[in-house]
Amino acid sequence: MPGVMEFRKEILALIERAANQKRAHVEINAGELHRSVGGYPPKPGQTHSMPSCCDAMRDECVGRKTEIIYQTDSGNSASLTIRYYLPKAE
Numbered sequence: 001m002p003g004v005m006e007f008r009k010e011i012l013a014l015i016e017r018a019a020n021q022k023r024a025h026v027e028i029n030a031g032e033l034h035r036s037v038g039g040y041p042p043k044p045g046q047t048h049s050m051p052s053c054c055d056a057m058r059d060e061c062v063g064r065k066t067e068i069i070y071q072t073d074s075g076n077s078a079s080l081t082i083r084y085y086l087p088k089a090e
Helices: 004-020 030-037 050-059
Strands: 025-029 066-070 081-085
Touching: 004 025, 004 030, 004 050, 025 030, 030 050
Parallel strands: none
Antiparallel strands: 025 081, 066 081
């Protein structure tokens, strides 16, 4: 299963791609991030890395303007969605 570093690498790639496209922000959803990194367990009931994914998403909020678009009461679920605002292109 992927860990925080694999998820952070993908998050940074998504942010960089959005910046190259001169977008104002990028929204990242934990479930979609998991699918892109291949982080879902193969069988129901097996340990999953959703907490690592959500931790990575929140880690990338530090020092950035962000907005939590959606999260459940527990906070660590596939529905966690964070909007990362990008600096304005010069």
